[in-house]
Amino acid sequence: MALDSEKQSVYNERISFEKQSTVNFQSIWLKEFKMNKNLSVRSAERNALGLHFKDGFWEILLGSFFVALAFQDILEEQGISILTSYTPAIIVFVLMMVFYLIAKRIITTPRIGMVEMKLGNNPQRLRMFVVAIGLQLFTLLIFLLGINEKLPLWIIESPNWTMDAIFGLILFLFFTLMAYTIQANRFVLYGFLLGLAMPIGVILKAQDPTLNTYPSMFAGAVMVLFGIYVSIKFLRDYSIP
Amino acid sequence: MAEQHENDRHPLADIDRLIHAPARLMIMTYLYVVNKADYVYLMRLTGLTWGNIASHIGKLEESNYVEIEKKFVGKKPHSLVKMTPKGKNAYKNYKNQMQETFNNLP
Numbered sequence: 001m002a003l004d005s006e007k008q009s010v011y012n013e014r015i016s017f018e019k020q021s022t023v024n025f026q027s028i029w030l031k032e033f034k035m036n037k038n039l040s041v042r043s044a045e046r047n048a049l050g051l052h053f054k055d056g057f058w059e060i061l062l063g064s065f066f067v068a069l070a071f072q073d074i075l076e077e078q079g080i081s082i083l084t085s086y087t088p089a090i091i092v093f094v095l096m097m098v099f100y101l102i103a104k105r106i107i108t109t110p111r112i113g114m115v116e117m118k119l120g121n122n123p124q125r126l127r128m129f130v131v132a133i134g135l136q137l138f139t140l141l142i143f144l145l146g147i148n149e150k151l152p153l154w155i156i157e158s159p160n161w162t163m164d165a166i167f168g169l170i171l172f173l174f175f176t177l178m179a180y181t182i183q184a185n186r187f188v189l190y191g192f193l194l195g196l197a198m199p200i201g202v203i204l205k206a207q208d209p210t211l212n213t214y215p216s217m218f219a220g221a222v223m224v225l226f227g228i229y230v231s232i233k234f235l236r237d238y239s240i241p
Numbered sequence: 242m243a244e245q246h247e248n249d250r251h252p253l254a255d256i257d258r259l260i261h262a263p264a265r266l267m268i269m270t271y272l273y274v275v276n277k278a279d280y281v282y283l284m285r286l287t288g289l290t291w292g293n294i295a296s297h298i299g300k301l302e303e304s305n306y307v308e309i310e311k312k313f314v315g316k317k318p319h320s321l322v323k324m325t326p327k328g329k330n331a332y333k334n335y336k337n338q339m340q341e342t343f344n345n346l347p
Contacts, residue, residue: 041336045274047286113281114314114321117274241281241291 048115050182054238055108056230059190061100063223066194068092070217077210111238128181135170142166160206161199168195186226193219253342259304260335264289265297269324269332272307277321298322306331 068089075085145151146163175191178184197215205212260269267287272278278286284294301307306328310321324332 041270041274044270044286048271048275048278048282051282051285110281112285113279113283114319115275115279115282116277116321238285241284 046181046183048117050184051112051115052108053182053184054112054230055103055234056227057100057103057108058227059186059223060227060231061096062190063220063225063227064096065089065093066216066220067224068220070213070220073213074210107235110240111234128177131177132174135174139167139170161202164198164202168198171195171198186230189226190219190223193222253338256338257331257335259300259306260331262297264293265301268294268297268301269306269328272322272324273329273332277310277323279319279321283322301328 072085072089075088142151142163172191172195175187175194179187179191194216197219200215201212204214260266264287267289268283271283271286275282280291280294280298283289283298284291287294289297298307298309302309305325307322308325310323312319312321
């Protein structure tokens with residue numbers, strides 16, 4: 001019995017050695033460079049794209065815009081004219097855009113460097129671009145069908161939040177694709193919150209017209225808070241070389 | 242001792258050692274994906290140190306696999322690294338050789 005267990009342990013050792021030494025150059029190099037990433041052209045592309053979103057500024061910009069738009073609805077509900085009610089949103093968007101561009105230039109670029117990418121060189125980016133265009137065209141189609149009252153019967157007979165649910169789903173799909181492409185799982189949460197905000201807003205509006213903006217405001221606020229957290233983490237992890 | 246006939250040489254014997262080094266392979270892989278990148282970007286992606294990056298890019302530049310474009314961003318000089326057509330061909334050949342080798346393994 002003792003001999004068998006000895007042979008067994010030698011056998012196990014040999015198997016483990018062979019497994020380690022067979023086609024696995026990636027893991028050897030990963031171990032050597034203490035990287036936790038798979039080195040393939042596809043993952044290289046995703047890493048290169050993902051680096052741009054590590055600073056969190058994009059979600060601060062977008063989240064602020066959604067919060068500002070929600071305030072526009074509140075102002076409109078209080079009887080303020082459309083032009084006047086949109087002014088805060090436009091001001092916020094312009095200010096945040098300026099902040100975004102300046103922050104990218106003086107905070108992000110010195111820390112992560114500069115890159116020029118060509119669409120044709122990046123199948124992942126091209127795929128995302130094509131899917132985004134496709135989703136937008138599909139959204140436009142549904143919108144045009146709705147205006148011309150040519151929507152399918154099942155949509156017309158469905159509850160009034162169905163169209164918003166479809167648009168919300170499209171938004172969720174886009175953000176999920178983005179999350180996969182740039183390797184940032186938090187974008188799935190953003191897509192979920194923004195996608196859900198649309199139908200929930202319609203349902204709440206049926207009960208109280210002033211409540212329809214709060215789901216998108218909540219989603220925008222979550223994005224801003226996450227963006228701030230990611231920015232702080234970015235500043236801590238990426239010092240200027 | 243019998244001499245190894247040229248046709249009997251394993252494909253890996255002729256592998257491009259300039260690209261085969263892990264650090265340069267990482268650099269070439271990222272340059273294959275992007276159009277141009279500066280030293281800091283490559284440093285962040287590869288996890289190599291500044292000295293390492295400069296040294297390896299120097300070797301790649303000597304063999305004309307990459308070229309360095311110097312320009313000014315504002316008043317600061319800036320260097321962008323770009324893979325040359327020779328470098329792209331060399332990388333593709335290396336990729337095909339390695340894939341063929343591993344595909345033939347059990």
